[in-house]
Amino acid sequence: MAPTLNVKQATGNQSSWNTLLPDFPKGPLSKYRKKASFNWKEMAMFLDGEDIIRLKNRIFSALESDPFFARHPGEELSREKYQELTFLRCKRLFEYDFLTQQEIMENPLKILNLVICIGMYDWSPCLQFFLHCGVFGGTILSASKRFANFVKKIYNMEIFGCFALTELSHGTNTKGIRTTATFDHNTQEFIINSPDFEAAKFWVGNMGKHATHAIVYAQLYTPDGQCQGLHSFIVQIRDTKTLLPMPGVMVGDIGKKIGQNGLDNGFAMFHNVRIPKENILNITGDVSPEGKYSSSFTDVKERFSAALGSLSTGRILITAVSATNLKLALSIAIRFSATRRQFGPTDEEEIPVIEYQTQQWRLLPYLAAAYALDYFSKSLFENFVEFYAGLLTKQKSQRQADLGREIHALSAASKPLSSWTAQQAAQECREACGGHGYLAMNRLGEIRNDNDPNCTYEGDNNVLLQQTSNYLMSWMNCIRNKVPFESPLGTINFLQDYHHIIGWKFKANSVDDCMDSSAPLAAYKWLVCYLLRESDLKLRKEKQSGHSDFEAKNNCQVYFCRSLAIAFVEQTVLQRYHDYTHDPNIPSTLQPVLKNLCALYGLWSLSKHLAVLYQGGYVSGEQAGRFIQNAILELCSRLKDDAVALVDVFAPPDFILNSPIGKASGELYKNMWAEILQGNKALSRPSWWAEFCINKPVTGRLSSRL
Ligand SMILES: CC(C)(COP(=O)(O)OP(=O)(O)OC[C@H]1O[C@@H](n2cnc3c(N)ncnc32)[C@H](O)[C@@H]1OP(=O)(O)O)[C@@H](O)C(=O)NCCC(=O)NCCSC(=O)CCCCCCCCCCCCCCC(=O)O
Numbered sequence: 001m002a003p004t005l006n007v008k009q010a011t012g013n014q015s016s017w018n019t020l021l022p023d024f025p026k027g028p029l030s031k032y033r034k035k036a037s038f039n040w041k042e043m044a045m046f047l048d049g050e051d052i053i054r055l056k057n058r059i060f061s062a063l064e065s066d067p068f069f070a071r072h073p074g075e076e077l078s079r080e081k082y083q084e085l086t087f088l089r090c091k092r093l094f095e096y097d098f099l100t101q102q103e104i105m106e107n108p109l110k111i112l113n114l115v116i117c118i119g120m121y122d123w124s125p126c127l128q129f130f131l132h133c134g135v136f137g138g139t140i141l142s143a144s145k146r147f148a149n150f151v152k153k154i155y156n157m158e159i160f161g162c163f164a165l166t167e168l169s170h171g172t173n174t175k176g177i178r179t180t181a182t183f184d185h186n187t188q189e190f191i192i193n194s195p196d197f198e199a200a201k202f203w204v205g206n207m208g209k210h211a212t213h214a215i216v217y218a219q220l221y222t223p224d225g226q227c228q229g230l231h232s233f234i235v236q237i238r239d240t241k242t243l244l245p246m247p248g249v250m251v252g253d254i255g256k257k258i259g260q261n262g263l264d265n266g267f268a269m270f271h272n273v274r275i276p277k278e279n280i281l282n283i284t285g286d287v288s289p290e291g292k293y294s295s296s297f298t299d300v301k302e303r304f305s306a307a308l309g310s311l312s313t314g315r316i317l318i319t320a321v322s323a324t325n326l327k328l329a330l331s332i333a334i335r336f337s338a339t340r341r342q343f344g345p346t347d348e349e350e351i352p353v354i355e356y357q358t359q360q361w362r363l364l365p366y367l368a369a370a371y372a373l374d375y376f377s378k379s380l381f382e383n384f385v386e387f388y389a390g391l392l393t394k395q396k397s398q399r400q401a402d403l404g405r406e407i408h409a410l411s412a413a414s415k416p417l418s419s420w421t422a423q424q425a426a427q428e429c430r431e432a433c434g435g436h437g438y439l440a441m442n443r444l445g446e447i448r449n450d451n452d453p454n455c456t457y458e459g460d461n462n463v464l465l466q467q468t469s470n471y472l473m474s475w476m477n478c479i480r481n482k483v484p485f486e487s488p489l490g491t492i493n494f495l496q497d498y499h500h501i502i503g504w505k506f507k508a509n510s511v512d513d514c515m516d517s518s519a520p521l522a523a524y525k526w527l528v529c530y531l532l533r534e535s536d537l538k539l540r541k542e543k544q545s546g547h548s549d550f551e552a553k554n555n556c557q558v559y560f561c562r563s564l565a566i567a568f569v570e571q572t573v574l575q576r577y578h579d580y581t582h583d584p585n586i587p588s589t590l591q592p593v594l595k596n597l598c599a600l601y602g603l604w605s606l607s608k609h610l611a612v613l614y615q616g617g618y619v620s621g622e623q624a625g626r627f628i629q630n631a632i633l634e635l636c637s638r639l640k641d642d643a644v645a646l647v648d649v650f651a652p653p654d655f656i657l658n659s660p661i662g663k664a665s666g667e668l669y670k671n672m673w674a675e676i677l678q679g680n681k682a683l684s685r686p687s688w689w690a691e692f693c694i695n696k697p698v699t700g701r702l703s704s705r706l
């Protein structure tokens with residue numbers, strides 16, 4: 001299915017652009033804004049549409065006018081104060097209730113935009129709110145109608161929720177979870193137990209200080225002593241009136257993290273905690289009053305997949321969340337680079353650092369990635385909406401099952417791709433802003449540290465990639481035996497031409513031949529087929545040499561299955577963005593720059609696989625590699641004058657971006673200076689001044705004790 005999020009969008013007229021998207025203040029960035037090949041307002045209207053822009057404006061201006069969201073330059077909050085403020089902000093989000101059910105039903109993309117807008121302000125209140133309403137609430141909402149009472153309490157904050165899967169000693173390996181839920185048919189209750197402290201629930205967002213209820217994943221035991229596998233249960237962990245722990249629950253905060261410190265991540269241990277029978281989230285199985293287990297899944301593996309199905313939602317959202325961090329970091333670094341002047345052709349003239357080829361090559365491919373990944377995350381979200389509708393209506397068709405598998409395979413690789421790209425970009429942007437990038441007020445450190453766990457939570461990136469390569473390898477039998485196959489979203493359909501594609505060669509004879517994304521796209525199709533063949537051969541060889549399935553699979557990851565999963569998802573992102581940017585209905589005023597972005601994203605991503613392209617014989621000779629490199633540089637240079645306008649399209653208002661060097665005026669030094677002087681202690685003498693002025697050290701006094 002082609003994503004619907006595309007060229008249907010109307011751009012409106014000039015007067016609607018100006019009403020919704022005010023002009024930026026004139027200043028040092030005006031020069032680059034004038035040079036742009038397109039109108040940034042037309043692009044914003046085209047990409048988002050009027051309705052979404054209105055929503056974004058509504059959210060941003062509500063936050064900007066609300067004292068609870070005020071920014072305080074120079075203020076350093078303690079962790080406890082930051083947690084308190086985060087909770088107060090989260091409560092305000094309830095009060096704003098930005099979206100009605102009706103609006104979400106009419107356009108589900110609005111919920112994604114809501115996450116993005118609040119996250120652009122600060123990820124801590126955003127995650128707190130959505131872990132409760134979305135992850136906790138959404139899981140319960142989709143489980144069964146019998147939780148209607150809970151649902152009401154969730155959305156009026158009578159209770160506060162968290163999602164507790166991970167334990168101290170097991171995270172990615174969900175089969176290793178050891179918390180137990182034993183059914184007692186005499187009392188019609190489940191008894192929740194943590195066998196020891198290593199099985200304590202750990203890392204759980206909202207659990208540290210304030211969640212009253214948790215979705216707890218546990219091994220379900222029926223009275224016959226049988227373990228029925230991983231299931232989830234609603235467990236009350238704190239009293240709703242006092243926030244004190246419930247009997248049998250030991251719950252606390254895990255301590256300071258590298259980022260996201262407004263959020264209270266916690267631990268919990270359970271000692272014979274009794275919960276009513278009805279609190280099992282009967283998504284994959286249930287227990288009768290007599291204690292007999294039943295499940296609509298006869299296959300244990302299918303049941304396990306379904307039990308973890310809700311994790312795909314988070315992975316799709318993290319793909320979008322990471323793309324958002326990419327946009328934030330680039331907004332700051334590109335505006336800085338267009339105003340920061342260093343060196344020049346003559347002693348009299350210094351030039352903006354964006355004019356340097358190196359600076360362009362370091363930043364502009366990430367700008368292209370931001371556009372491609374943003375489009376991909378939204379299109380995958382739309383695919384997910386279709387799948388979710390099937391879940392809610394209890395669809396049991398083969399298509400629904402295949403769609404679930406395909407979305408799992410895609411999200412298990414798009415989360416790694418997007419989170420790693422944002423992580424590397426945040427560091428590159430930090431360095432691209434030189435010393436000023438390291439000043440906390442400019443926000444690049446916060447963006448980098450808050451993005452970091454996207455690489456880990458909802459499944460470690462490296463382990464998740466194995467899910468995608470497993471999915472791809474599962475088509476190898478069909479490929480070998482030339483049995484026709486296709487998937488609901490069509491992402492693997494090109495593999496039907498495997499035998500043909502594997503014989504392809506790089507066709508470009510000049511840099512010009514590489515300037516369209518069709519060149520890297522063809523190379524990617526070959527790369528995926530080649531890595532699939534090599535991974536399959538390697539796996540078979542490993543098994544033939546006597547290794548167990550477990551060992552064989554582990555020995556096939558580096559350079560084989562891992563590269564396969566990455567190449568596949570990059571190819572899929574590029575294919576979707578290529579189709580989008582080449583649609584004949586794209587306004588002719590926007591198409592050239594969009595095509596340049598797509599080509600740059602494709603070539604830059606592909607260039608990281610050059611060694612394998614040579615190794616496998618797709619490209620040969622010195623020229624081929626040089627064409628690709630020169631095309632990347634040419635595209636960077638073509639996009640250089642569009643770069644400021646391209647970030648204007650997605651940069652949030654200054655208040656939200658919260659970075660003096662990233663402000664829309666481009667008054668780099670004035671903005672920094674103002675922020676520094678607003679810090680209430682910038683000019684004051686230190687409280688410990690006397691330690692220098694009065695209490696002098698007696699030089700050498702301690703040396704005799706050594
Ligand atoms: C995937 C695993 C690593 C698998 O491990 P195994 O090796 O043990 O299993 P197998 O490979 O054998 O798998 C068996 C079988 O199952 C299939 N499978 C697995 N998962 C899925 C799935 N999700 N969907 C479909 N199918 C699945 C698999 O393909 C196999 O099938 P085949 O044999 O046919 O191939 C697994 O163990 C795993 O998932 N590990 C990771 C654990 C994890 O993710 N933990 C998360 C804990 S919670 C957390 O971290 C939260 C953090 C905070 C998150 C912030 C989110 C930001 C955004 C929030 C905004 C939300 C807004 C919501 C909006 C709204 O609705 O309002």
Ligand SMILES: Cc1cc2nc3c(=O)[nH]c(=O)nc-3n(C[C@H](O)[C@H](O)[C@H](O)COP(=O)(O)OP(=O)(O)OC[C@H]3O[C@@H](n4cnc5c(N)ncnc54)[C@H](O)[C@@H]3O)c2cc1C
Nearest residue numbers: 163164165166170171172203204205453457458459460462
């Ligand atoms: C900020 C934050 C918030 C979180 N919030 C929540 C929450 O709300 N609820 C919740 O339940 N959990 C939460 N988590 C936990 C998170 O989901 C886990 O940390 C994550 O699933 C990874 O598991 P792990 O930490 O056990 O890593 P491990 O699985 O122990 O991984 C450690 C290392 O070993 C490697 N490794 C492991 N297995 C393999 C393998 N088979 N092959 C190759 N390499 C392997 C990994 O690549 C990784 O580098 C949160 C984590 C963080 C950081």
